[in-house]
Amino acid sequence: MLKDSTMWYASWFDTPYYHILYKDRGHEEAQQFMDNLSNYLNLEPGEKLLDLACGKGRHSIYLNQLGYDVTGVDLSKNSIKYASKFENETLRFRVHDMSKPYHEKFSGVFNLFTSFGYFEKEECNLNTIKAIKSNLNETGFGVIDFMNVEYVIDHLVPEETKEVSGITFHIKRYVEKGYIHKEIRFEDNNEDYFFTEKVKAITLEDFKAYFSEAKADLIDIFGNYQLQKFHKTNSSRLILIFK
Incomplete structure (x- = not known):
């Protein structure tokens, strides 16, 4: 999805x-x-x-x-x-x-x-x-x-995997065009999901x-x-x- x-x-x-x-x-x-x-x-x-x-x-x-x-x-x-x-x-x-x-x-x-x-x-x-x-x-x-x-950009973790409530979330982070992006991919009930978070890097x-x-x-x-x-x-x- x-x-x-x-x-x-x-x-x-x-x-x-x-x-x-x-x-x-x-x-x-x-x-x-x-x-x-x-x-x-x-x-x-x-x-x-x-x-x-x-x-x-x-x-x-x-x-x-x-x-x-x-x-x-x-x-x-x-x-x-x-x-x-x-x-x-x-x-x-x-x-x-x-x-x-x-x-x-x-x-x-x-x-x-x-x-x-x-x-x-x-x-x-x-x-x-x-x-x-x-x-x-x-x-x-x-x-x-x-x-x-x-601080967030200096400490950004580019990729990580988290398992929560039996779901494995694959998370990718990066900075692009003035925004901090987080991509979240996971599978549940044999369906693939992909969501993004995008927050403006406001100083x-x-x-x-x-x-x-x-x-x-x-x-x-x-x-x-x-x-x-x-x-x-x-x-x-x-x-x-x-x-």
């Missing part, structure tokens, strides 16, 4: 195989990041947060457990359908395109775990920054948790240009989930706080 690379995220993220491959993501690390982030932003219980590109809702669910009123949105209908099982009076999930403003204001809009830079059209990246800014209330902050592309300087054009103010920059100082060559993450 060959998948077209155009809007690859719309097809790949909506398959069960995406969640199988990444099921061992560090939930404890993600929760510690949310603890650190909410403390840094000095959020009060009951404040409204938007989890942009929430996937199956792991960050949204935990933030709600911390006492916040959380809305999680994602383009994947299957992910939202799954996440909706966890809804309550202060936790809801909706299908939404993150490059367009949502219809509410929030104390925090979080775009986490490199859920940015997927778009084929460059203006969609800028539109996403503008949408985040428009969804912030007077005291609200936007947060983008992106990869540090220089800190690129983000600063987006913020300038969107009239957003960059407040702080961190290099990991412990919110330590960002180093261009050594930090694994690029975490941006803006308003």
